[in-house]
Amino acid sequence: MPGTESLVAGFRAFRATYFEQRPALYEALVKEGQHPEVLMIACSDSRVDPALLLNTQPGELFVVRNVANLVPPYQPGSHYHGTSAALEFAVRDLQVRHAVVLGHSGCGGMRALRALRRGIRPEREFITPWVSIAAEAGEQVEDGQSDAEAERAMEQAALQVSLRNLRSFPWVREREASGELMLHAWWFDLRSGELWAHDEAVGAFVRIG
Amino acid sequence: MPGTESLVAGFRAFRATYFEQRPALYEALVKEGQHPEVLMIACSDSRVDPALLLNTQPGELFVVRNVANLVPPYQPGSHYHGTSAALEFAVRDLQVRHAVVLGHSGCGGMRALRALRRGIRPEREFITPWVSIAAEAGEQVEDGQSDAEAERAMEQAALQVSLRNLRSFPWVREREASGELMLHAWWFDLRSGELWAHDEAVGAFVRIG
Amino acid sequence: MPGTESLVAGFRAFRATYFEQRPALYEALVKEGQHPEVLMIACSDSRVDPALLLNTQPGELFVVRNVANLVPPYQPGSHYHGTSAALEFAVRDLQVRHAVVLGHSGCGGMRALRALRRGIRPEREFITPWVSIAAEAGEQVEDGQSDAEAERAMEQAALQVSLRNLRSFPWVREREASGELMLHAWWFDLRSGELWAHDEAVGAFVRIG
Amino acid sequence: MPGTESLVAGFRAFRATYFEQRPALYEALVKEGQHPEVLMIACSDSRVDPALLLNTQPGELFVVRNVANLVPPYQPGSHYHGTSAALEFAVRDLQVRHAVVLGHSGCGGMRALRALRRGIRPEREFITPWVSIAAEAGEQVEDGQSDAEAERAMEQAALQVSLRNLRSFPWVREREASGELMLHAWWFDLRSGELWAHDEAVGAFVRIG
Numbered sequence: 001m002p003g004t005e006s007l008v009a010g011f012r013a014f015r016a017t018y019f020e021q022r023p024a025l026y027e028a029l030v031k032e033g034q035h036p037e038v039l040m041i042a043c044s045d046s047r048v049d050p051a052l053l054l055n056t057q058p059g060e061l062f063v064v065r066n067v068a069n070l071v072p073p074y075q076p077g078s079h080y081h082g083t084s085a086a087l088e089f090a091v092r093d094l095q096v097r098h099a100v101v102l103g104h105s106g107c108g109g110m111r112a113l114r115a116l117r118r119g120i121r122p123e124r125e126f127i128t129p130w131v132s133i134a135a136e137a138g139e140q141v142e143d144g145q146s147d148a149e150a151e152r153a154m155e156q157a158a159l160q161v162s163l164r165n166l167r168s169f170p171w172v173r174e175r176e177a178s179g180e181l182m183l184h185a186w187w188f189d190l191r192s193g194e195l196w197a198h199d200e201a202v203g204a205f206v207r208i209g
Numbered sequence: 210m211p212g213t214e215s216l217v218a219g220f221r222a223f224r225a226t227y228f229e230q231r232p233a234l235y236e237a238l239v240k241e242g243q244h245p246e247v248l249m250i251a252c253s254d255s256r257v258d259p260a261l262l263l264n265t266q267p268g269e270l271f272v273v274r275n276v277a278n279l280v281p282p283y284q285p286g287s288h289y290h291g292t293s294a295a296l297e298f299a300v301r302d303l304q305v306r307h308a309v310v311l312g313h314s315g316c317g318g319m320r321a322l323r324a325l326r327r328g329i330r331p332e333r334e335f336i337t338p339w340v341s342i343a344a345e346a347g348e349q350v351e352d353g354q355s356d357a358e359a360e361r362a363m364e365q366a367a368l369q370v371s372l373r374n375l376r377s378f379p380w381v382r383e384r385e386a387s388g389e390l391m392l393h394a395w396w397f398d399l400r401s402g403e404l405w406a407h408d409e410a411v412g413a414f415v416r417i418g
Numbered sequence: 419m420p421g422t423e424s425l426v427a428g429f430r431a432f433r434a435t436y437f438e439q440r441p442a443l444y445e446a447l448v449k450e451g452q453h454p455e456v457l458m459i460a461c462s463d464s465r466v467d468p469a470l471l472l473n474t475q476p477g478e479l480f481v482v483r484n485v486a487n488l489v490p491p492y493q494p495g496s497h498y499h500g501t502s503a504a505l506e507f508a509v510r511d512l513q514v515r516h517a518v519v520l521g522h523s524g525c526g527g528m529r530a531l532r533a534l535r536r537g538i539r540p541e542r543e544f545i546t547p548w549v550s551i552a553a554e555a556g557e558q559v560e561d562g563q564s565d566a567e568a569e570r571a572m573e574q575a576a577l578q579v580s581l582r583n584l585r586s587f588p589w590v591r592e593r594e595a596s597g598e599l600m601l602h603a604w605w606f607d608l609r610s611g612e613l614w615a616h617d618e619a620v621g622a623f624v625r626i627g
Numbered sequence: 628m629p630g631t632e633s634l635v636a637g638f639r640a641f642r643a644t645y646f647e648q649r650p651a652l653y654e655a656l657v658k659e660g661q662h663p664e665v666l667m668i669a670c671s672d673s674r675v676d677p678a679l680l681l682n683t684q685p686g687e688l689f690v691v692r693n694v695a696n697l698v699p700p701y702q703p704g705s706h707y708h709g710t711s712a713a714l715e716f717a718v719r720d721l722q723v724r725h726a727v728v729l730g731h732s733g734c735g736g737m738r739a740l741r742a743l744r745r746g747i748r749p750e751r752e753f754i755t756p757w758v759s760i761a762a763e764a765g766e767q768v769e770d771g772q773s774d775a776e777a778e779r780a781m782e783q784a785a786l787q788v789s790l791r792n793l794r795s796f797p798w799v800r801e802r803e804a805s806g807e808l809m810l811h812a813w814w815f816d817l818r819s820g821e822l823w824a825h826d827e828a829v830g831a832f833v834r835i836g
Contacts, residue, residue: 003246003307004393009438010264011404011418013431017682019402020427029256030315030399036255037212044295046245046271047238051258055219055644062255065274066291067298076334080284082275082292085339086253089276089317092333098212106239108298124301125285130294184213190239193228195220209220218647222640226473229636264435421664421725422811428682429822429836437820447674448733448817454673455630462713464663464689465656467678473637480673483692484709485716494752498702500693500709503757504671507694507735510751516630524657526716542719543703548712602631608657611646613638627638 018058029059036062039090041083041162042102043069043109047190050102062090068109069101070133071162074169084169092171097181099172101162103155104188110154113138133165134158152187156205159185159198227267238268245271248299250292250371251311252278252318256399259311271299277318277367278310279342283377293378301380306390308381310371312364313397319363322347342374343367361396365414368394368407436476447477454480457508459501459580460520461487461527465608468520480508486527486576487519488551492586502587510589515599517590519580521573522606528572531556551583552576570605574623577603577616645685656686663689666717668710668789669729670696670736674817677729689717695736695785696728697760701795711796719798724808726799728789730782731815737781740765760792761785779814783832786812786825 018026040050041064050056050063064086072083090096112124113131117138121128137157141150163185167173175181185198187205195209227235249259250273259265259272273295281292299305321333322340326347330337346366350359372394376382384390394407396414404418436444458468459482468474468481482504490501508514530542531549535556539546555575559568581603584590593599603616605623613627645653667677668691677683677690691713699710717723739751740758744765748755764784768777790812794800802808812825814832822836 003391004309006439007247007263007265007309008404008418009434011262013264013434013439014262015402015404015418016427016431016434021424021431021682026256026399026402033315034255034317038216044271044273044298046243046268047235049260049265049267049270049272051260052267053220053223054216055222055648056216056258058258058261059255061258062253063258063274064253065272065295067295070291072289072291075289077338079288080281080290080339080342081335082279082281082339085335086274086276088333088335089253093317093336100213100216106242108243108302124297126290126294126297127302129286130289130291133289182212190235193224193235195217195224209217209224215648218643222643222648225636225640225643230473230633230640264439421809422727425665425681425683425727426822426836429680431682432680433820433822433836444674444817444820451733452673452735456634462689462691462716464661464686465653467683467685467688467690469676469678470685471638471641472634473640474634474676476676476679477673479676480671481676481692482671483690483713485713488709490707490709493707495756497706498699498708498757498760499753500697500699500757503753504692504694506751506753507671511735511754518631518634524660526661526720542715544708544712544715545720547704548707548709551707600630608653611642611653613635613642627635627642 025058034059034062034094036060036094037097038062039064039087039096039099040102041069041071041099043067043104043107045104045107048102048104048188053188062086062094062096066130067127068107068113068131068134068158069103069162070109070130070158071101071165072133073165087166087169087172091169091175091181095180098184099166099181100184100186101159101166102186102188103159105148105152105155105190107151107155110134110137110151110158114141114150114154134161137161156187156198159187163198234267243268243271243303245269245303246306247271248273248296248305248308249311250278250280250308252276252313252316254313254316257311257313257397262397271295271303271305275339276336277316277322277340277343278312278371279318279339279367280310280371280374281342282374283379296375296378296381300378300384300390304389307393308375308390309393309395310368310375311395311397312368314357314361314364314399316360316364319343319346319360319367323350323359323363343370346370365396365407368396372407443476452477452480452512454478454512455515456480457482457505457514457517458520459487459489459517461485461522461525463522463525466520466522466606471606480512480514484548485545486525486531486549486552487521487580488527488548488576489519489580489583490551491583492588505584505587505590509587509593509599513598516602517584517599518602518604519577519584520604520606521577523566523570523573523608525569525573528552528555528569528576532559532568532572552579555579574605574616577605581616652685661686661689661721663687663721664724665689666691666714666723666726667729668696668698668726670694670731670734672731672734675729675731675815680815689713689721689723693757694754695734695740695758695761696730696789697736697757697785698728698789698792699760700792701797714793714796714799718796718802718808722807725811726793726808727811727813728786728793729813729815730786732775732779732782732817734778734782737761737764737778737785741768741777741781761788764788783814783825786814790825
């Protein structure tokens with residue numbers, strides 16, 4: 001299996017650590033099942049792995065990863081809705097207490113959306129409709145902004161769209177209203193290594209890490 | 210932000226390591242962009258995190274995570290297809306050389322599918338249609354199997370469905386035919402800490418780690 | 419080999435990571451030999467491991483560990499001087515640029531020294547003469563100090579003794595004078611997780627981490 | 628403090644992980660004190676850090692590190708015996724159950740000893756008498772051996788000398804006889820990433836990892 005040997009070697013390191021040297025964690029995770037407190041909706045980008053970024057251990061985060069960490073609006077029906085299904089499982093079955101949408105700087109999905117707005121329409125069958133979930137985020141870009149400023153504005157506006165879409169799911173809205181579930185929008189700046197969170201009281205992103 | 214403080218503390222550890230102590234990796238990942246060689250399609254389950262399981266570093270894996278690590282069939286159209294969009298981005302834009310579908314034992318999504326087959330139909334709007342992608346995997350369960358055997362049979366059959374669905378995407382099929390892309394189905398056994406891979410020559414799963 | 423299996427399992431994790439998954443570091447460390455920039459003189463205490471405390475990688479720290487992280491005075495002769503030999507190898511052969519004496523709170527060696535001052539003389543053949551290297555540190559304890567205050571005062575005074583003893587080695591003194599070698603005294607507080615360093619300009623320990 | 632900033636950054640990562648994100652371990656290590664089961668006598672070499680090599684956590688290993696991981700013979704008296712003091716503290720006070728002498732390939736101390744045997748006597752005040760603890764290990768080198776073979780023979784013979792010296796301490800000998808303490812000699816091959824242990828029944832080193 002050329003090219004995946006180093007991943008299999010990495011698995012041996014994981015296995016030696018978690019099944020041979022310190023088996024207690026997985027014994028509990030098998031016996032008691034998973035009980036994560038946090039649903040993380042993150043980007044597929046290889047540079048923004050929630051477990052590495054947040055230094056977590058197995059069992060701590062229930063994770064959805066898609067292009068541009070988007071949450072689609074509530075649209076029940078017969079279609080395949082992978083993100084909505086994961087959201088439903090996390091909220092209704094696992095009863096997580098926090099849902100964090102985690103965006104980041106330099107997001108390829110947001111760049112695709114920005115290109116679309118400029119009329120550049122590459123031959124992509126799925127990316128184009130997918131990133132259009134955050135179409136209105138493109139309106140946040142103002143004349144005279146640098147590329148970095150425009151991207152940051154779009155990325156953070158898209159997080160707001162995803163928060164609003166999260167609240168379009170009735171069982172999310174109810175749990176948030178009753179205090180059982182808290183929603184968060186975080187943005188990781190790859191260049192500076194900073195973590196920012198949307199502060200609803202302030203109406204802006206503030207640095208938290 | 211009660212309940213997420215430990216994640217923010219974890220971010221400080223990540224930041225201190227990757228931005229203060231050893232900044233070279235992220236400097237390169239920002240300057241040169243991401244160039245992962247592997248697309249990993251994994252489950253949202255908190256116990257099956259690809260970065261932890263395979264001991265990887267930032268930049269190595271482009272990751273999709275959804276319930277039961279499913280790939281839907283090729284269905285272009287105007288709907289939101291998160292997994293297909295990520296697949297398209299990884300294969301057509303990033304030109305990954307490997308796509309690995311990573312399943313695992315004790316999968317809640319597969320249990321939901323098995324319950325459906327027994328006529329148990331919980332009030333779930335999105336999980337039910339989503340896991341039905343792998344409906345035919347349910348047919349692999351044989352009379353007289355233990356729960357663990359039946360689950361393993363379904364989980365491994367569902368991986369085959371996802372491999373077949375991957376090959377329904379024309380740009381996946383073409384790249385596999387030309388040798389540019391290799392497809393893999395792996396299954397992680399949480400109980401024993403073993404990693405198994407589908408060996409197409411043998412027509413069965415064989416242990417690789 | 420009952421009782422050491424978990425260490426051997428830990429070695430398998432190390433081997434899988436550093437020799438199978440990412441062999442480049444050890445290949446270079448074998449080919450080019452070691453070139454650490456820092457000599458660390460630390461306590462044998464299991465809670466104060468320099469590699470874990472400072473998040474270092476193989477090849478970064480040349481480490482001496484003894485009870486109470488003590489440096490004896492310069493006494494050439496025919497006796498076995500393990501710490502002085504390591505110091506000589508680090509400074510004269512490896513030409514490290516920094517020598518850090520790393521103390522910590524709750525040090526058993528310092529407690530033994532304090533007990534000695536109170537006339538408690540346990541039947542210990544080697545610990546008693548060894549910790550007496552820092553005998554004058556015991557004089558820093560003042561009436562009315564709490565145990566924690568008295569221990570901290572002794573531990574930090576002992577670090578000063580070790581710095582002074584370091585400077586009694588002619589080839590340390592010369593290199594410090596020429597700017598080739600810098601000496602540091604650090605103190606780690608196990609209770610609060612704080613790192614303090616002696617600031618010679620201020621004449622006191624100041625928090626650095 | 629130029630040059631040590633990256634270590635202080637590493638400490639911040641450690642602090643964020645062990646004091647902010649997961650404080651339970653150090654809270655217990657402070658409250659209950661240390662209770663390591665293993666004394667590790669290892670080399671100061673920066674490439675052979677026991678915590679990294681054996682993937683251990685704070686609190687697991689009581690560690691002595693000196694040049695060439697040597698144990699001197701039992702010589703009570705008024706001199707400063709750092710290694711013997713640490714040995715005494717580990718065995719008599721902490722009551723460890725295992726003492727492991729950990730050697731390695733390419734040991735600079737052993738090379739110094741071999742050079743001495745060839746009449747090369749560098750101007751070193753402390754290293755020369757220190758490594759002479761293992762003088763008889765030099766006699767293991769046979770004509771016609773390659774440098775690597777000769778070094779391995781010396782390094783492994785020196786481990787035997789250290790085991791014998793360990794047994795010259797009456798309170799080590801007694802505890803070994805009563806089954807309270809087990810002695811081990813391990814040798815790590817930097818080139819191949821292999822771990823070998825002396826098997827007393829076989830009278831030779833056998834690979835264990």
